[in-house]
Amino acid sequence: MAADAPTILATSMGFNRARDPWRPGPVFSYAxxxxxxxxxxxxxxxxxxxxxxxxxxxxxxxxxxxxxxxTSHLALFEQPNVPDVAAxxxxxxxxxxxxxxxxxxxAVWHAHDLPAIxxxxxxxxxxxxxxxxxxxxxxxxxxxDSYGGVRGSGEGLGLLPHANAVHYGEGERRAxxxxxxATEGAAGGLVGYAxxxxxxxxxxHDRLVAAIADRPNAGVYRVTRxxxxxxREEPLDALRLKRGKGA
Numbered sequence: 146m147a148a149d150a151p152t153i154l155a156t157s158m159g160f161n162r163a164r165d166p167w168r169p170g171p172v173f174s175y176a177x178x179x180x181x182x183x184x185x186x187x188x189x190x191x192x193x194x195x196x197x198x199x200x201x202x203x204x205x206x207x208x209x210x211x212x213x214x215x216t217s218h219l220a221l222f223e224q225p226n227v228p229d230v231a232a233x234x235x236x237x238x239x240x241x242x243x244x245x246x247x248x249x250x251x252a253v254w255h256a257h258d259l260p261a262i263x264x265x266x267x268x269x270x271x272x273x274x275x276x277x278x279x280x281x282x283x284x285x286x287x288x289x290d291s292y293g294g295v296r297g298s299g300e301g302l303g304l305l306p307h308a309n310a311v312h313y314g315e316g317e318r319r320a321x322x323x324x325x326x327a328t329e330g331a332a333g334g335l336v337g338y339a340x341x342x343x344x345x346x347x348x349x350h351d352r353l354v355a356a357i358a359d360r361p362n363a364g365v366y367r368v369t370r371x372x373x374x375x376x377r378e379e380p381l382d383a384l385r386l387k388r389g390k391g392a
Contacts (some may be wrong), residue, residue, distance in 0.1 A: 148271070148272050149270075150350060151349065153267065154272065154280075154282035154348075154357075155283055155302050156275065156276050157313070158363075159173075159243075159244075159276035162202065166210070167207065167208040169208050169209065172274070176311060179272050180271075182273045187215045187346065188209070188236045188238065188240075189217045189240050190239065193222075194247075196345060197220040197221060199222075204241075206218075221254075225266070227235075230262060231353070232263070235265070238272065240273050241274050241275055241279065242276075243276065243278070245278045247281045247301075251300060254282075260302050262353065263302070266306060277311050277312065277388040278291075281311060282301060284304075284307050286298070287308065292318075295316060297324065305348055306321075306351055308338070308355075308368075309338055310337065310338075311340055313340060313341050314342075315342070318339075323378075330376075333372070335369075337367070338366070340363070340366075341358075341365070344358040355385065356381040358384070358386065361385070364381070365381045
């Protein structure tokens with residue numbers, strides 16, 4: 146099974162990590178549906194941004210235990226855990242990139258040729274998805290705290306030629322995103338999309354086709370710089386995903 150078009154889910158949501166074991170949020174069912182609704186979807190977890198923390202990998206497997214989801218993970222520390230990274234990722238219905246440091250994640254990915262492999266998977270219909278760093282990585286411009294303070298960065302993969310901010314209402318992220326759009330958007334054309342915790346962005350090719358959320362107050366925003374230099378923030382209507390029992 147494959148998505149009808151190259152598809153990315155860039156979100157500030159995913160697992161309910163307060164539960165033991167973790168509970169998958171409704172965004173996973175949404176992702177499987179976009180992948181063609183396979184009865185036993187193949188899901189690969191990529192946690193490069195945390196240095197392939199074993200506790201997160203274990204929690205991922207526990208979250209989908211006793212379900213029809215066929216789970217796997219890709220680890221790159223200290224070496225890849227699968228013999229053929231490209232073949233393994235191409236076999237998936239959904240690749241889910243976990244939170245962590247997007248700057249460190251991208252550096253390691255480049256060393257292992259992941260950008261080209263993931264771009265090929267995207268074109269082939271594998272749904273690329275993720276939370277936090279797993280949202281930022283697909284875009285061209287981001288705001289990130291990977292360097293310590295929150296600041297803009299133009300080092301994303303660029304599958305999506307937009308700017309992205311996650312967990313938008315927390316700390317200095319909104320102000321940093323507005324500053325990014327005010328400076329990098331000066332030449333015109335740069336569009337930013339931001340998600341509160343519990344919200345996400347659904348792209349086909351490089352076009353936003355839906356805003357989604359798994360809780361009532363989670364917002365999605367389109368942020369642009371107008372010709373007069375003012376940064377404008379437009380709330381978008383979001384499709385509310387239904388949480389399963391116990392989620």
